[in-house]
Amino acid sequence: MLFFRPWIRPTLRSFSTFSARLQQQDGSRILRVVQRLIDERETTRSQISQDMSTPEDIARLRKLKESEPLQEAWDEWTEANKNLEDLKPLLSDPDPSMRSLASEEYESLDETRNNLLQNTFPSLLVPPSTTASLSALVELKSGAGGIESSLFLAELLRMYLRFATNSSFKSTIVAENENDGGGTKDAIVEIKGEGAYDAFRWESGVHRVQRVPATDSAGRVHTSTVAVIVLPLLEEKDAEKEELFSMSDVKIEVMRARGAGGQHVNKTESAVRLTHIPSGITVSMQDERSQHQNKRRAFQVLTARLMDQKITREIAERRATRNNLVKSADRSEKIRTYNYPQERVTDHRIGMSLRNLTSVMEGDALHDFISALKKDHEETQVEDMLRETEG
Amino acid sequence: MTLLSLLEKKWLRQAASSPAHFQSLLRRRRKGEPLQYIIGTQPFGPLNLRVRPPILIPRPETEHWAIQLADRIQNRPRRTLLDLGTGSGCISLLLTHLCPALSAHAVDVNPAAVELANENALLCSIDRFQAFQADFLHQDFPSHPSLSPPYDILVSNPPYIPLAEYLTLSDDVKKYEDPRALLGGNSGLDFYHAIARLAVRERFLSPDAIIALEVGHNQADAVSAILQSAKLRTDVWPDPWGIPRTIFAYR
Numbered sequence: 001m002l003f004f005r006p007w008i009r010p011t012l013r014s015f016s017t018f019s020a021r022l023q024q025q026d027g028s029r030i031l032r033v034v035q036r037l038i039d040e041r042e043t044t045r046s047q048i049s050q051d052m053s054t055p056e057d058i059a060r061l062r063k064l065k066e067s068e069p070l071q072e073a074w075d076e077w078t079e080a081n082k083n084l085e086d087l088k089p090l091l092s093d094p095d096p097s098m099r100s101l102a103s104e105e106y107e108s109l110d111e112t113r114n115n116l117l118q119n120t121f122p123s124l125l126v127p128p129s130t131t132a133s134l135s136a137l138v139e140l141k142s143g144a145g146g147i148e149s150s151l152f153l154a155e156l157l158r159m160y161l162r163f164a165t166n167s168s169f170k171s172t173i174v175a176e177n178e179n180d181g182g183g184t185k186d187a188i189v190e191i192k193g194e195g196a197y198d199a200f201r202w203e204s205g206v207h208r209v210q211r212v213p214a215t216d217s218a219g220r221v222h223t224s225t226v227a228v229i230v231l232p233l234l235e236e237k238d239a240e241k242e243e244l245f246s247m248s249d250v251k252i253e254v255m256r257a258r259g260a261g262g263q264h265v266n267k268t269e270s271a272v273r274l275t276h277i278p279s280g281i282t283v284s285m286q287d288e289r290s291q292h293q294n295k296r297r298a299f300q301v302l303t304a305r306l307m308d309q310k311i312t313r314e315i316a317e318r319r320a321t322r323n324n325l326v327k328s329a330d331r332s333e334k335i336r337t338y339n340y341p342q343e344r345v346t347d348h349r350i351g352m353s354l355r356n357l358t359s360v361m362e363g364d365a366l367h368d369f370i371s372a373l374k375k376d377h378e379e380t381q382v383e384d385m386l387r388e389t390e391g
Numbered sequence: 392m393t394l395l396s397l398l399e400k401k402w403l404r405q406a407a408s409s410p411a412h413f414q415s416l417l418r419r420r421r422k423g424e425p426l427q428y429i430i431g432t433q434p435f436g437p438l439n440l441r442v443r444p445p446i447l448i449p450r451p452e453t454e455h456w457a458i459q460l461a462d463r464i465q466n467r468p469r470r471t472l473l474d475l476g477t478g479s480g481c482i483s484l485l486l487t488h489l490c491p492a493l494s495a496h497a498v499d500v501n502p503a504a505v506e507l508a509n510e511n512a513l514l515c516s517i518d519r520f521q522a523f524q525a526d527f528l529h530q531d532f533p534s535h536p537s538l539s540p541p542y543d544i545l546v547s548n549p550p551y552i553p554l555a556e557y558l559t560l561s562d563d564v565k566k567y568e569d570p571r572a573l574l575g576g577n578s579g580l581d582f583y584h585a586i587a588r589l590a591v592r593e594r595f596l597s598p599d600a601i602i603a604l605e606v607g608h609n610q611a612d613a614v615s616a617i618l619q620s621a622k623l624r625t626d627v628w629p630d631p632w633g634i635p636r637t638i639f640a641y642r
């Protein structure tokens with residue numbers, strides 16, 4: 001029911017290929033990085049003063065604590081190597097039973113080493129996520145395919161709401177525009193909870209559905225698309241700290257004419273539009289019955305978009321300093337295809353297919369995609385790190 | 392597009408307990424009943440207030456200036472406030488909610504408004520608020536036993552629609568909202584004269600008191616003049632649609 005097709009694309013980085021590559025290189029790259037970090041750890045330790053009282057000491061102690069698991073793995077590694085050396089003479093011992101015991105032990109040590117090299121070290125080298133604490137704002141927009149696209153958008157929305165609940169995030173539909181003919185034209189969902197952004201961020205991009213619409217009497221397969229944008233969501237007080245915009249740069253407009261207004265009119269006119277002049281970003285919000293609430297929501301979306309730009313910019317800068325040309329995430333890129341006739345969902349970025357579309361749309365198979373994408377991302381980060389130390 | 396906007400339909404659907412209930416709410420809306428009365432609540436700033444006919448539905452213009460005023464007085468030390476013609480209680484409830492050092496008295500001539508305002512205070516868990524019935528046009532009003540002047544802040548959104556304009560208003564206002572909440576006499580200015588008289592009265596307001604009054608779309612100049620002749624300085628605040636909406640007065 002679930003199978004990976006790791007060899008479909010040359011750009012693919014599934015765990016197995018990653019390990020294979022590491023083995024080819026004798027793990028020397030990864031060991032060099034680990035060695036360097038362990039050396040750094042020693043330096044930090046030697047810098048701590050006798051009474052451990054300065055503020056720098058506290059930072060150093062924290063650093064030591066953080067790198068403790070790496071040190072432990074490193075100790076296991078050196079220990080295993082030493083044992084291996086000690087074992088070598090015994091492999092040619094005249095006593096056959098001793099020889100066989102030694103070779104058994106040798107195999108087990110070899111296994112330990114491989115595991116450290118292929119799993120433990122790489123997972124410990126993944127840098128901690130800088131966005132780990134953030135919630136998410138998920139925007140869905142119907143694209144090509146008219147009503148079919150709107151119908152599919154409503155289904156994707158349900159899938160995300162279920163995923164959020166199963167992951168213990170709190171979700172709220174902030175804005176939703178229904179389509180006259182059925183389905184949802186566009187929607188914005190707030191997903192609150194630590195790690196929500198890191199979980200959802202891989203959903204950004206164009207989702208493509210292939211199926212026979214209920215309305216097509218000829219039974220032809222149509223292709224429609226829905227665009228998903230996942231933005232980082234900050235708490236109001238954190239947003240202020242980030243200083244993403246200044247109020248004087250934001251133009252606030254209310255929609256429609258209201259005539260005399262005030263006591264003369266009791267129609268609900270609560271729509272609000274913000275324009276952030278330096279970036280040209282505009283946000284319209286009309287789903288709430290009070291202007292104040294719509295304004296708050298609109299500022300929330302504006303903040304998330306600017307934060308998103310900031311994160312993208314920082315990634316680009318980091319890459320530029322490393323001088324390597326990694327393709328940046330493109331939001332107009334087709335990332336996933338939901339093929340109904342073949343009951344198959346394929347993620348094009350990692351070349352992963354799930355043969356049970358229903359378990360993605362109605363069950364919890366989205367988790368499989370998301371954890372695979374997360375893993376892929378982590379491996380890329382480790383690779384970048386390796387390249388950096390070599391470069 | 393139909394008479395009802397899609398948004399209104401959505402809000403009614405959210406308020407309905409069943410599809411049949413939704414249909415009955417839709418019917419009421421088609422007959423012209425204001426959406427807010429059908430749903431029974433109106434958000435006002437961070438508060439969600441109960442509304443019911445014929446007490447005036449809080450307006451977005453009022454929400455806007457009340458929040459603006461809260462920003463100004465937020466960090467001042469302990470203050471007392473008087474709200475003339477409180478209706479649902481919206482203005483003074485929002486201000487007491489946003490300003491922890493503020494306590495408010497609110498009056499209305501309509502006992503049903505007084506009841507609703509106190510109900511809303513309870514609903515929003517605001518205890519620094521008390522509404523009672525009083526007619527602030529009456530000559531004995533300043534010696535009303537429940538009042539405790541001098542007040543530091545005076546706010547009001549008094550009835551300001553001139554009779555001739557009232558007759559041209561649409562049915563959802565005329566048929567459902569209390570005319571006594573809307574009609575400001577022939578000129579629409581009757582209540583501002585009364586408020587100016589209160590402002591100059593000995594010890595009714597504290598020496599550094601501030602006053603914020605909502606006005607009709609073309610009344611800013613006239614009301615400013617009334618307050619200036621009571622020896623007050625005035626600023627005019629526009630509403631979100633660019634109409635001069637609030638007179639801010641101080642000594």
Ligand SMILES: C[S@@+](CC[C@H](N)C(=O)[O-])C[C@H]1O[C@@H](n2cnc3c(N)ncnc32)[C@H](O)[C@@H]1O
Pocket residue numbers: 263447448449450453475476477478479480481482498499500501504525526527528529547548549550551571572573
């Ligand atoms: C325009 S409504 C404003 C209600 C509320 N403050 C608001 O902003 O939504 C005016 C209010 O003044 C009250 N009112 C009218 N004449 C009054 C009087 N002579 N004394 C006290 N209240 C009066 C009405 O009952 C009504 O509730």
